[in-house]
Amino acid sequence: MRWLLHLYPRAWRERYGDELLDLLSQTGLSARDLLDILRAALDARLRPQLPVLRPSAAAGVMAMSDERLSQVQPLARQMASRPHSSGPLTRRTFLRNTVLGSVAVATLQLTGGLVAFAWPHNTSKFGGKIIVPRERIPAVGAAPLRVRDGRFLLINNDDGLLALYWKCPHLGCTVPWAADEGRFHCPCHGSIYDRHGVLIKGPAPRPMDLMPIEPDLAGNLIIDTGAIQERETFSPDQATRI
Amino acid sequence: MSANLSDLGRFSEPALHILISLAGGPKHGYAMMLDIGELTGTRPGAGTLYGALARLEARGWITALPKDERRRPYALTAEGLAVLEARLTELQALTRSGRQRLEATL
Numbered sequence: 112m113r114w115l116l117h118l119y120p121r122a123w124r125e126r127y128g129d130e131l132l133d134l135l136s137q138t139g140l141s142a143r144d145l146l147d148i149l150r151a152a153l154d155a156r157l158r159p160q161l162p163v164l165r166p167s168a169a170a171g172v173m174a175m176s177d178e179r180l181s182q183v184q185p186l187a188r189q190m191a192s193r194p195h196s197s198g199p200l201t202r203r204t205f206l207r208n209t210v211l212g213s214v215a216v217a218t219l220q221l222t223g224g225l226v227a228f229a230w231p232h233n234t235s236k237f238g239g240k241i242i243v244p245r246e247r248i249p250a251v252g253a254a255p256l257r258v259r260d261g262r263f264l265l266i267n268n269d270d271g272l273l274a275l276y277w278k279c280p281h282l283g284c285t286v287p288w289a290a291d292e293g294r295f296h297c298p299c300h301g302s303i304y305d306r307h308g309v310l311i312k313g314p315a316p317r318p319m320d321l322m323p324i325e326p327d328l329a330g331n332l333i334i335d336t337g338a339i340q341e342r343e344t345f346s347p348d349q350a351t352r353i
Numbered sequence: 354m355s356a357n358l359s360d361l362g363r364f365s366e367p368a369l370h371i372l373i374s375l376a377g378g379p380k381h382g383y384a385m386m387l388d389i390g391e392l393t394g395t396r397p398g399a400g401t402l403y404g405a406l407a408r409l410e411a412r413g414w415i416t417a418l419p420k421d422e423r424r425r426p427y428a429l430t431a432e433g434l435a436v437l438e439a440r441l442t443e444l445q446a447l448t449r450s451g452r453q454r455l456e457a458t459l
Contacts, residue, residue: 127403130425134382134399147398160407 112140118152118211120159153215156208237262238337245330248272248353255288261336263322264288264295268306271350274322274334275308280341281315295319307345318342324351358440367397367405372429372437375415381424382406409433 112135116128138144235241241261248267249256255266255275262285263274275295279286284299294311295304302313309318321342323335330353342349361368367389374380374388382402390396397405406427409415414433418426429437 123407127407129423130382131399131403133423134386134402137383138386138396138399144398144400148400151398151400151404154404155407160404160411 112136115140115145115148115152118149119155123155123159153211156211236260241334241336242327243332243334245332248332254290257288258334261322261334263334263336265332265334266306266308268350270347271352272324272332273308273350274324274332275304276320276322276336276339278320279315280317280320281313286319307350309345318345321349326351326353358436361405361408364401364405364408367401368409369437369440370397371402371405371409371427372414372433372440375427375429375433376437379418379426379428381421381426383424385427 112132115135116124116132119128135144231239237260241258243256243258243265247256249265251267251269253267255264257264257277261274262277264277264286265272265274277285277287279297279299279302281297281300281302284297286295286297286302286304288294289296292303294306295308297303297313297315300314302315303311304315304319305311307318308321321340323338323340325333325335327333332351332353358369358372359365370389370393371385373392374385377388380388382399385406386396386399386402389402406415410417410427412432414430414436415427416430418428
């Protein structure tokens with residue numbers, strides 16, 4: 112882990128490096144710690160904070176021991192002879208800043224790209240939440256509302272509303288509402304489902320799948336098309352009353 | 354040099370925690386980290402801890418003691434004690450105002 116210390120400016124490293132390493136050997140180095148160190152090292156380079164020799168402050172608690180003095184004096188001399196932040200730019204410093212700068216830029220680009228890639232967009236299409244305005248909610252007993260973007264059929268029964276995922280659980284065909292029959296009828300293999308999406312007959316292994324419905328304060332419905340639920344049968348608690 | 358903890362920017366809170374931790378007696382880095390974890394519920398990262406520690410030492414608010422085997426303990430200085438005292442008084446006033454307003458709205 113010693114390489115990590117090279118992120119810090121030399122004077123800082125010489126003063127605190129061993130302690131930091133000792134600390135890290137106790138705690139281990141998680142990704143979060145690593146990021147924390149990167150930030151702190153950058154900070155130590157941009158705003159160097161090295162102990163200024165101020166005997167009056169140190170004497171506030173105890174007189175400086177000889178050992179402490181012997182540790183501090185060489186450091187003070189070294190800092191005086193090689194001013195770190197305001198001195199001329201040395202070749203070493205320049206190269207290190209260049210390398211660290213490129214690493215920082217590359218890391219930022221990578222992180223930015225990953226975040227942008229993973230950021231959910233199109234959240235109002237299938238897979239996200241879709242709002243059905245209250246005036247479009249079908250009446251009880253009426254034909255279901257077909258919501259193309261959400262791939263579901265919203266149907267209103269005596270016991271409440273259901274948002275039925277239109278994909279047939281048999282082999283995945285789109286199940287249409289058959290207005291003349293008053294039920295859902297899959298054109299591919301003839302599975303027939305009632306107004307609750309429950310299989311009346313046909314090869315499908317289970318009822319049509321459901322999407323959760325949540326009414327908002329204005330009475331509109333929010334359908335979560337990303338949380339499709341399978342079920343074995345219909346029970347009244349699956350329906351949403353408004 | 355300034356005499357105000359809030360000048361330390363994002364390090365001012367960890368710095369306050371260090372001062373509070375050292376008010377209970379000298380400690381080395383790891384002991385501080387554990388102590389602060391107990392006090393606040395979150396352990397500071399090693400980088401943050403030493404960033405704050407370097408600032409406190411540069412201002413003379415804490416001082417390094419002779420190494421105890423491999424580890425170096427730090428202690429509060431008289432100046433650091435005064436800074437801590439001032440900050441805690443500020444926080445107390447803030448807490449009091451907050452409480453009063455909270456009670457007025459309840």
